[in-house]
Amino acid sequence: MKHQHETALILWFDDIGIEDVPIVGGKNASLGEMHQKLTAQGVAVPNGYAITAFAYRYLLKEAGVEAAIRDALAGLDTHDLRNLQERGAKARDIVRTAEFPADLRQAIISAYNKMEEEYGQGVDVAVRSSATAEDLPDASFAGQQDTYLNIRGPEAVIDACKRCFASLFTDRAISYRHEKGFGQFDVYLSIVVQKMVRSDSACSGVMFSIDTESGFKDAVFLTGSWGLGENVVQGAVNPDEYYIFKPTLKEGKRPIVGKRVGSKEIKMVYNNDPGAEEPVKNIETTVEEQGSYILSDDEILQLARWACIIEDHYNRPMDIEWAKDGDGKTVGTGGLFIVQARPETVHSQACTRTMETYVLKEKGALLAKGQAVGAKIGQGITRVLNNVSQIHDFRAGEVLVTDMTDPDWEPVMKTAGAIVTNRGGRTCHAAIISRELGIPCVIGTENGTKMIKDGQQVTVSCAEGETGHIYDGLLKFEVETLDLENIPATRTKIMMNVGLPEKAFVEAQLPNEGVGLAREEFIINSHIGIHPLALINYEKLRERADENDEIFDIIEEIDHRTSAYPGDKRQYFIDKLAEGVGRIGAGFYPKDVIVRLSDFKSNEYANLIGGHLYEPEESNPMIGWRGASRYYDPRYKAAFELECKALLKARNDMGLTNIKLMVPFCRTPEEGRRVIEVLREFGLVQGENGLEVYVMCEIPSNVISADAFCDVFDGFSIGSNDLTQLTLGLDRDSDLVAHIYDERNEAVKTLIKMVIATAKRRGRKIGICGQAPSDFPDFATFLVEEGIDSISLVSDTVVKTRLAIAAKERELGITP
Numbered sequence: 036m037k038h039q040h041e042t043a044l045i046l047w048f049d050d051i052g053i054e055d056v057p058i059v060g061g062k063n064a065s066l067g068e069m070h071q072k073l074t075a076q077g078v079a080v081p082n083g084y085a086i087t088a089f090a091y092r093y094l095l096k097e098a099g100v101e102a103a104i105r106d107a108l109a110g111l112d113t114h115d116l117r118n119l120q121e122r123g124a125k126a127r128d129i130v131r132t133a134e135f136p137a138d139l140r141q142a143i144i145s146a147y148n149k150m151e152e153e154y155g156q157g158v159d160v161a162v163r164s165s166a167t168a169e170d171l172p173d174a175s176f177a178g179q180q181d182t183y184l185n186i187r188g189p190e191a192v193i194d195a196c197k198r199c200f201a202s203l204f205t206d207r208a209i210s211y212r213h214e215k216g217f218g219q220f221d222v223y224l225s226i227v228v229q230k231m232v233r234s235d236s237a238c239s240g241v242m243f244s245i246d247t248e249s250g251f252k253d254a255v256f257l258t259g260s261w262g263l264g265e266n267v268v269q270g271a272v273n274p275d276e277y278y279i280f281k282p283t284l285k286e287g288k289r290p291i292v293g294k295r296v297g298s299k300e301i302k303m304v305y306n307n308d309p310g311a312e313e314p315v316k317n318i319e320t321t322v323e324e325q326g327s328y329i330l331s332d333d334e335i336l337q338l339a340r341w342a343c344i345i346e347d348h349y350n351r352p353m354d355i356e357w358a359k360d361g362d363g364k365t366v367g368t369g370g371l372f373i374v375q376a377r378p379e380t381v382h383s384q385a386c387t388r389t390m391e392t393y394v395l396k397e398k399g400a401l402l403a404k405g406q407a408v409g410a411k412i413g414q415g416i417t418r419v420l421n422n423v424s425q426i427h428d429f430r431a432g433e434v435l436v437t438d439m440t441d442p443d444w445e446p447v448m449k450t451a452g453a454i455v456t457n458r459g460g461r462t463c464h465a466a467i468i469s470r471e472l473g474i475p476c477v478i479g480t481e482n483g484t485k486m487i488k489d490g491q492q493v494t495v496s497c498a499e500g501e502t503g504h505i506y507d508g509l510l511k512f513e514v515e516t517l518d519l520e521n522i523p524a525t526r527t528k529i530m531m532n533v534g535l536p537e538k539a540f541v542e543a544q545l546p547n548e549g550v551g552l553a554r555e556e557f558i559i560n561s562h563i564g565i566h567p568l569a570l571i572n573y574e575k576l577r578e579r580a581d582e583n584d585e586i587f588d589i590i591e592e593i594d595h596r597t598s599a600y601p602g603d604k605r606q607y608f609i610d611k612l613a614e615g616v617g618r619i620g621a622g623f624y625p626k627d628v629i630v631r632l633s634d635f636k637s638n639e640y641a642n643l644i645g646g647h648l649y650e651p652e653e654s655n656p657m658i659g660w661r662g663a664s665r666y667y668d669p670r671y672k673a674a675f676e677l678e679c680k681a682l683l684k685a686r687n688d689m690g691l692t693n694i695k696l697m698v699p700f701c702r703t704p705e706e707g708r709r710v711i712e713v714l715r716e717f718g719l720v721q722g723e724n725g726l727e728v729y730v731m732c733e734i735p736s737n738v739i740s741a742d743a744f745c746d747v748f749d750g751f752s753i754g755s756n757d758l759t760q761l762t763l764g765l766d767r768d769s770d771l772v773a774h775i776y777d778e779r780n781e782a783v784k785t786l787i788k789m790v791i792a793t794a795k796r797r798g799r800k801i802g803i804c805g806q807a808p809s810d811f812p813d814f815a816t817f818l819v820e821e822g823i824d825s826i827s828l829v830s831d832t833v834v835k836t837r838l839a840i841a842a843k844e845r846e847l848g849i850t851p
Contacts, residue, residue, distance in 0.1 A: 043091045044142040048083055053349075059085040060165030060225035065376050073348060079339050079372045082153070083229030084146045088167050089137055091200055091224045098133035101220075104204070113210045116446055126204035131197050143196060147228065154230055157187045157343050159305075161374075162195035164202055165229040180208060180224065180542040184263055185231060185305050185314040192228065204250075205487065208441035214449070232374060233367035235304040235315070237359035238329040239264035240274055241462040243280075244342045245352035245379055247470065248409065248501075251540035251622065252352065254292075255279040255339040256624070258462045259329050261320055262302030264358055264374075270456065270463025271317070273297040275329050279339035280621035283690030290689035291335055292617035293536070294610070296599050296733035297460060298481075298597045299325050313503050326598025334359070338372060352379040368437035381470045390517040390544060393498040394831070399506035402487050403455070405480035407503030408466045410541065412496045413453030413475040413514045419489040434495060436487050440465040448472065453495035455483045455505055477503030499797050501537035517834060522546040523841040524851035527818075530627075531833060532804055535561070536615040539622030542830045546837060549626030550619060550691075551752060551827020552804035555633045555678070558615030559573055559643070563608055565593055569645025570604040576645070591643045596644075605677055612681035613689070620691035626767065627695055629729060630805075633678055634699040636661045657757075657766065662700025667709045681715035686724065689785040697729040697752055702736055704743040711747060721749070729800070733757035738786045741793035751794055752827070755805025759783050778807035779814055791821045800824050808836060816843040 040046060040058050051059050051067030058552040059067070063085035070080045094204035095101040107125035112118045114244030151158050181202035183195040194421055197789055202208070203224040212222055222382035232239070232268055240259025245252050260267050260274040267274050278293030299320055306316040338357055346353050356375040363369020393412045418433040420426065428433065431450035439458040440448065448454060448468055456465050459478040469476035475497045479484070487493065487505060494510040497503045531541055536558060552593075567578065571595065580587040593604065602605040603632045620628045636656035641647045649670075653659040665671040685691050696719065701707045707730060714728065721728050730737065733754030737744060744751070755778045762783050767776040777783075789801075802825035808815040818826055819840055828836050844851070 040087075042089055042092070043087055044139055045146045045733050046085045046087055047146075047514065048080070048085075049739075051085060057167055058089065058225070058652075061377060062163060062165035062166050062375055063225050063227050064165075066227065066229070066374075069345065069348075069373060069376060071343060076344050078344055079370060081230040081372050081374065082231055083150075083227060085165065086143060086196060086226040086228065088223035088225045090142075091203075093139060094133060094135065094200065094248045095130075097139075099138040100129050100133045105220075108204075108209075109515060111209070111213075111219075113213045113446065116206075119206050119210060119361065119446065123204055123206040123209050124393060126209075127201040130204065131201040133197075133200075135197070138194060143193060143228075147189050147192050150228070150230065159185050159187050159231040160192065161227070161229045161231050162186050162192060162199060163229065164199045165225040165227050166208075167223045167225065170197065180205065181315075182265065183259040184265065184303075185235070185316070191314075196226055200224055205442065207445040208447045208616060229374065232358035232372045234358035235263050236342075236366035237360040237369075238262070239356075239358035239374075239375060240267045240329075242338060242342050242357060243352065243379055243462070244346035244355070246540050247280070247379075247381070247466070249540035249544070250381075251543070253281050253624070254540065254621065255281060255342045256343075256461070257335060257338055258297075258460050259357070260297065260299045260302065261324055261329060262304055262317075263315060264356060265315075266301065266303050266317070267462060268356075268464065269441050269741050270459025270465050270478065272299050272301060272460070273458060273481075274299060274460040274462070275334050276461065277330070278618060278621075278739075279335065280617070280624070280689065280691075281339070281343055282624060283621075284336065285338055285343060286690055287692030288688065288689070289332065289336060290621065290691065291332060291614065292621045292689065293614050294328065294335075294599075296326060296328060299329070310698070312361065327601075328599050329761055330359075330639075333763040334371060340730075341373060343369075345373070345433070346358075348664070349376070349378070353377065354379045358575070383783075390400075390519055392515045392517065392831075393496075394513045394515060395494075395496050395498055396511040399494065399510050401482045401492075401504055402493065402507055402708070403477070403480040403505045405455070405477045405483065405503055406461060407497035407501055408469050408476040408478060409473070409497050411473070411475040412494065412498050413451075414494045415452030415492075417487055417491045417493055419484055419487060421484070436483055436489075438484060439463070440468070448474070453477075453493075455480060455487065455531050456485050457481055475503075480505070500535055505635065507606075517545075518548065519544075522834065522837065525837060525840050526844055526849050526851050527823065527840050528802070529833060529837045529840065530629075530825050530827040531623075532809075532827050533619050533623075536618035536733065539619045543622040545830060545833050547623070547833060548825065550623050550628040551621045551802050552697075553616065553628055553630045553826055555612065555616070555631060556635055556639075558612055559633065562611045562615050564596060564644055565608070566643040566646035566649055567605075567608050567677050568596075568649040568671075569593065569643075569783055570608050571673055571677070573604040585722060589648075591771075592644050608677045609681045610683060613677065613684040616682065616694065617685040617689045617691055620685060620689070620694045623693070624691060625693050628691075628693055629695045629697050630682065631697045631699050631731065632662075632666070633675075634662050645661050663698050663702070663710050664700070664705050665715045666698075667706075672713065675713065676717050679714060679719050685720045686726070688721075692725050695727045695729065695749075698748070699731045699732060699754075700733065700757070701730050701744075702734060704740055704747050707744060718737050731757075732790050733805075734761055735786060738790045738793075742797065745793065745797040745799050748799070750800030751790060751802070753787060753790065753801070753803040753805060754806040755783070755803060758786065758805070759807075762786060778805065779811060779817075784817065787818075788821055791818075791823055795822060800826060808832075812836060812839040815840055819843045820847065 048067040048070040053068040242257040257277040257599040274297040276295040280290035361367020373617040415434040427446040455475040534557035597607040641650040727749040730748040732751040804827040
């Protein structure tokens with residue numbers, strides 16, 4: 036059988052597997068492997084056949100063109116772009132005009148006729164290249180050869196095959212083989228002929244079984260857009276993005292911990308004009324399509340489950356292409372399909388023994404922003420290029436600024452100091468290549484080529500979270516390298532303060548024992564931005580909008596932000612908060628993640644969209660209507676219910692039971708009991724499903740009445756910032772008295788000693804999440820001496836404080 040495979044011109048998916056890469060290339064081998072072995076597990080793969088690498092070699096031999104190609108490539112210099120382009124064009128032309136041997140031609144047509152028997156006359160197929168060195172675990176040759184969609188009829192299939200074979204000698208493919216140490220005739224081309232999935236009438240995209248930015252292995256990262264998938268792969272659109280947490284997904288939960296609506300301004304569809312040169316075309320999407328999610332939650336979870344099955348089968352992180360087959364009514368089956376799977380080649384090969392952190396030390400004028408790819412910082416003089424024909428002007432080390440990239444840009448991308456594009460998502464060409472090359476890249480800026488001038492000195496920062504920034508000037512930055520193998524263990528738990536969900540997957544890779552403080556305020560501010568009561572009262576506000584310009588503007592902004600939620604606007608708040616909290620919970624799972632309930636002051640709530648309609652003006656918001664006193668108040672209780680539903684969703688629906696709750700600014704034990712009762716009313720029952728509820732110790736009454744608070748809560752977390760202010764009776768934001776503010780004041784330390792002692796005596800957990808241990812190592816060692824259970828720190832002080840605490844514990848004879 037193996038010998039027959041080696042000389043076959045055509046092999047069907049049912050006849051090939053992953054061991055056949057030398058015969059049918061990576062794409063075909065993977066499709067055959069999945070079609071044979073994963074269909075029984077529910078993974079749907081469209082049928083098709085391979086035109087083998089032997090068929091390609093047979094074509095070169097019978098047509099007598101191999102010597103001519105070698106002559107065309109003689110004297111090749113991949114660093115001389117004009118040399119590369121000239122020789123590549125000659126090689127492609129030789130292959131494209133080669134006469135197909137009659138038996139090869141007939142074999143391709145006969146196989147297509149067999150597909151017609153299965154799917155109908157003139158069946159639409161995808162004709163895709165599959166190189167024998169493609170989709171290797173340590174190099175990504177994917178996307179360098181051509182793909183042709185919506186091909187119908189035998190002659191059209193033959194023509195597409197000629198163009199595919201010729202694409203083995205595109206400039207980018209020649210250059211990449213040279214860079215990776217492959218000879219130009221070491222790689223052969225096979226071709227996939229596969230039934231089209233009618234995503235032109237639905238959606239398609241790419242997913243990874245690993246987070247592409249952080250390398251976090253427990254997440255599926257899924258992207259997609261309307262129409263055929265080429266726009267997502269090429270970066271022609273800013274797609275939707277979804278994150279799914281694998282461990283609890285495998286337990287049957289629904290852990291979608293991130294959803295982002297992309298702008299999706301165009302979609303690729305079939306071109307049914309008989310006279311058209313190309314069988315597909317791009318059209319503009321509707322406003323409704325741009326503002327809505329392309330997939331339902333059930334579909335997102337189904338694709339994520341398939342990603343897990345595929346990853347488990349191959350035993351490595353995978354890069355997977357998917358498509359939806361029409362709407363199931365007027366076009367197609369409405370089902371989901373996997374149309375390709377290849378090894379992920381960046382993080383799966385990365386060294387995990389060290390962690391490199393780029394830190395921007397100053398800020399400049401912001402020129403543009405988009406999505407950050409990687410976490411590095413790059414600098415240089417910009418080169419703004421409108422199309423690939425201008426790449427001759429590019430010089431090594433410059434910052435490439437362009438609309439979007441495709442494989443033709445690769446010869447200059449590899450020498451760039453950084454890359455900036457107007458369009459594209461995290462799985463587009465620019466993102467994939469920049470990750471592989473280790474070059475900082477900001478994608479989807481929308482207006483980068485307009486806002487950034489050619490020849491301008493810029494700093495491209497991907498080190499500030501999910502959003503990448505392009506600043507004017509060459510700004511100072513540092514690179515910190517951490518050896519993760521030599522971090523000492525401590526008896527005192529070293530936890531982390533986490534605010535931004537998008538940083539959770541990265542920060543969780545630092546040595547830690549969980550999250551001591553996850554702030555809801557960051558999530559509400561950056562991911563929601565709307566006052567919960569404005570969402571609850573949306574319909575009432577809408578009725579007033581025509582008569583009130585201010586209300587009209589509020590409604591307009593709410594509609595813009597909640598475009599994917601045309602029905603109940605309250606669900607927007609619930610989902611976004613659940614996703615934010617869930618992403619932090621997932622990043623640190625199964626370690627404890629203590630989520631502090633919302634602690635905006637009234638003036639801060641008023642700054643949210645519609646907030647001023649519901650918030651009082653207080654003369655001293657710091658000690659006003661905040662924290663616990665809001666949750667049971669009839670004026671705010673309905674808003675707190677949304678918060679509780681979000682937390683319930685994260686814990687129960689997503690399965691993230693490592694999430695614990697913490698009540699801020701609770702003035703009296705009685706107030707604490709009222710909050711516990713409201714939590715119970717809204718489904719969050721203390722002690723049920725492992726739910727623990729802590730209280731912030733940030734008011735002197737929390738210390739003085741600590742015994743009574745122990746009767747209500749499972750533990751304390753000391754908020755040294757507010758405790759210092761209220762102990763010393765000062766406003767730390769006032770320049771007149773700020774010099775007195777010091778967490779190390781003896782009165783403050785006395786209160787901290789008292790509450791630690793009470794908690795120890797009562798068997799309650801006690802930690803600290805205030806700023807003091809992060810700022811003052813001596814304060815951290817004081818806490819160790821007092822026997823505190825945990826210290827929660829900001830990420831950039833975790834390692835140095837752990838080292839100080841380890842030394843102090845050794846001094847005190849404390850063993851981890």
